[in-house]
Amino acid sequence: MPQAITDKDGVKRYLITLNVNGDAKTVLVKGNAILTNVLRDELDLTGTKKGCELGDCGSCTILLDGKPVDSCLMLAVEADGREITTIEGVAANGRLDAIQESMINHAAVQCGYCTPGMVLSAKALLTRNPHPTEPEVREAIAGNLCRCTGYVHIVEAVLAASQGRTAPADH
Amino acid sequence: MYMPDFEYHTPETLTEACALLDELGEKATVLAGGTDVLHKMKVGKLAPGHLVSLKNLDDLRTISHEPGRGIVMGALTSHNAIYTSRLLQERYLSLPMAAHTMASNQICNMGTVGGNIVNGVPSADLPPILIALNASIRLVSSNGERTMPLEDFFHGSAETVINQGEILADITIPDQPATGSTYIKFGLRRSGALAVVGVAVSVTMDGDTLQDARVVLASAAPTVMRARGAEDFLRGKKISDELLAEAGDRASAESRPRDSIRGSAEYRRNLVGVLTKRALRKAIDEGHA
Numbered sequence: 001m002p003q004a005i006t007d008k009d010g011v012k013r014y015l016i017t018l019n020v021n022g023d024a025k026t027v028l029v030k031g032n033a034i035l036t037n038v039l040r041d042e043l044d045l046t047g048t049k050k051g052c053e054l055g056d057c058g059s060c061t062i063l064l065d066g067k068p069v070d071s072c073l074m075l076a077v078e079a080d081g082r083e084i085t086t087i088e089g090v091a092a093n094g095r096l097d098a099i100q101e102s103m104i105n106h107a108a109v110q111c112g113y114c115t116p117g118m119v120l121s122a123k124a125l126l127t128r129n130p131h132p133t134e135p136e137v138r139e140a141i142a143g144n145l146c147r148c149t150g151y152v153h154i155v156e157a158v159l160a161a162s163q164g165r166t167a168p169a170d171h
Numbered sequence: 172m173y174m175p176d177f178e179y180h181t182p183e184t185l186t187e188a189c190a191l192l193d194e195l196g197e198k199a200t201v202l203a204g205g206t207d208v209l210h211k212m213k214v215g216k217l218a219p220g221h222l223v224s225l226k227n228l229d230d231l232r233t234i235s236h237e238p239g240r241g242i243v244m245g246a247l248t249s250h251n252a253i254y255t256s257r258l259l260q261e262r263y264l265s266l267p268m269a270a271h272t273m274a275s276n277q278i279c280n281m282g283t284v285g286g287n288i289v290n291g292v293p294s295a296d297l298p299p300i301l302i303a304l305n306a307s308i309r310l311v312s313s314n315g316e317r318t319m320p321l322e323d324f325f326h327g328s329a330e331t332v333i334n335q336g337e338i339l340a341d342i343t344i345p346d347q348p349a350t351g352s353t354y355i356k357f358g359l360r361r362s363g364a365l366a367v368v369g370v371a372v373s374v375t376m377d378g379d380t381l382q383d384a385r386v387v388l389a390s391a392a393p394t395v396m397r398a399r400g401a402e403d404f405l406r407g408k409k410i411s412d413e414l415l416a417e418a419g420d421r422a423s424a425e426s427r428p429r430d431s432i433r434g435s436a437e438y439r440r441n442l443v444g445v446l447t448k449r450a451l452r453k454a455i456d457e458g459h460a
Contacts, residue, residue: 001181014179031179031222034172034209053172054210055278056363067251067280072172073209074281077179078202078226121276142362143275 002080016080020045021089029076036060038076039086047087047116051145058144061117062086068117068124068143087116090123099123099158102166106157110148118144122158131162174209175218183227185340189313192336195221201338202226203247204282206274207290231285231340234258241345246285246338250274250297253284263344263459269300269354269371275363285339288324291331291394298325298395299371299387300354304344312337322387325394348383349373351454355446356389359433366390367434370422370446374454381405384451386418390433391426391443398422401447410455419448 002014005028013028020043027042036053039045039062051059053072060072063085090097099122102108109115118141125132125140132140137158138151146154160166180199182188192199198220202208211217225231231245234256242258253259253270260267273296274282287297288308302322309318310333321342324331333339352373358364369389375382384405386398401422408414428439453460 012178030176032174032176034174054213055206058275058277061277064280068277069280070206070277073206073278075179075202075205075209075222075224077181078205078224124276139362140276143277 002077014077014080016077018043018076018079018084019082020084021086027076031075031077033076035062035071035074035076035079039071039084045086045088049113049116051113056145057114058117058121059114061120061144063120063124066124066127068121070143085120085123087119090119097123098161098164098166099126102157102161103154105166106153106160106168108149108153108157110146114144114146114148118146118154122161125158126162132159134159137162172213173215175212177219178221180221180223181227182223182225185228185231185311185338186313188223188225188228188338189311189336191221191223192338193313195223197335199223201289203286204249206278206282207286225338236262239346241343241347244284244342244344246288246341247283248285250279250282250284250287251276253297254279263304263352265352265354265371265454265459266297266300266304266344268460269296269356272296272356272362278363284342288321288342289331289333289339291325291327291329293328293392293394294365294369294390295395296354296356296366296369296389299369299389300352301342301344302387302395302397303352303354303371303373303385304349305347305373305385306342306344308342309340310334310337311340316340318343322395322397328393330394348375349385349459350376351456351458351460353450353453353457353460355450355453357442357446365433368428368439368442368446370443370450372447372450372454374451376410376455379410381408381410381455384418386422386447386451388422388426388443388447391428391439393427393429396426398425398443398447400425405451415448415451416444418451419444419446422447 049059051057055070055073200219202224231247250270354371356369371387401418423444
């Protein structure tokens with residue numbers, strides 16, 4: 001049980017540690033604080049988006065111990081001590097991840113709202129399965145709804161990144 | 172989105188969790204994967220005074236084979252843990268496949284088999300295939316434990332026989348003679364959709380005679396249901412396309428679906444027939460698939 005601190009008004013908060021993008025972050029949260037909100041409002045990691053907030057759209061996707069989850073259906077206290085990767089943790093040493101490069105080059109981003117979640121789902125897929133088939137890519141991002149692109153460029157971008165190229169094939 | 176307030180508890184053992192449930196009474200709700208409980212809290216359908224989180228009960232996250240008993244699966248096993256279990260894939264691939272198709276990857280990483288059962292909704296994807304595989308469940312409370320066939324657990328839409336203070340601990344799939352099983356779900360999109368209708372079957376073949384069969388329907392009645400008329404009809408018969416079609420018709424006639432936004436009762440009844448026939452054929456031809 002995380003340490004609980006009750007303020008003078010009787011509101012109980014929990015001292016939790018979230019290992020976010022490689023850094024241990026200690027935050028004081030109420031029991032009912034949703035992880036998406038804590039990431040965005042307490043840790044300023046606003047790359048994690050709020051869409052449906054009910055686990056349908058995937059825009060709040062983060063990696064929890066390397067696995068994609070919808071952070072909107074998770075209490076922050078439940079993530080105490082866990083490893084979290086948000087979109088801010090995907091680029092390393094100032095360099096975009098191959099998936100991000102590829103998505104830019106394939107024009108796989110339109111409004112961009114689904115993109116952070118989409119990148120994280122793709123990242124988890126390529127970590128587990130570096131050379132996926134197209135159906136495997138489609139399945140991996142099935143929990144990330146995009147209302148702009150029709151998915152074609154996104155799927156092409158992820159496949160290209162898995163093949164070590166980030167530029168689009170000639171059309 | 173508004174999230175109601177509650178007291179949060181994280182017991183370290185199942186015994187401690189049961190004691191908490193006794194102490195807190197009806198104000199307490201058990202939290203496992205959270206994909207249903209938090210969803211209900213956000214949409215205003217549930218406002219428990221206390222959430223008792225099972226997140227520290229790692230013993231309930233294991234899948235193992237116990238000789239003489241069968242495969243025992245902790246209630247906190249996630250859908251993706253079922254999908255990726257080598258043990259389950261080798262013995263009953265039908266169950267990992269049902270877990271895999273039940274929702275998006277994100278939800279499959281969060282949601283648990285226990286939650287899928289305890290919620291008691293008729294569209295849940297795991298109960299039908301588990302019942303087809305003759306699974307039993309173990310409910311634990313401070314007063315002891317009881318084991319029952321999973322099919323006896325449900326008695327109405329979102330109504331189960333679980334008592335206040337009880338926690339579903341694990342699910343057992345017994346070693347069995349069934350030679351094949353499968354679950355076919357029909358949803359409005361290929362991924363992440365609730366079942367308009369789902370049909371799970373298991374078959375025990377002796378040459379081309381069906382020694383035994385189970386036909387279990389999702390979203391076709393207020394609870395998950397066995398189509399016992401179809402099962403009785405199939406028992407001991409030599410298989411043929413006509414036989415499987417007739418079994419489908421019987422299952423269809425037994426089903427008690429309702430009209431809903433996902434499909435009319437008439438459409439669902441028709442689907443039960445079609446999917447029953449297909450599922451039987453698949454389990455007969457492909458084994459546990």
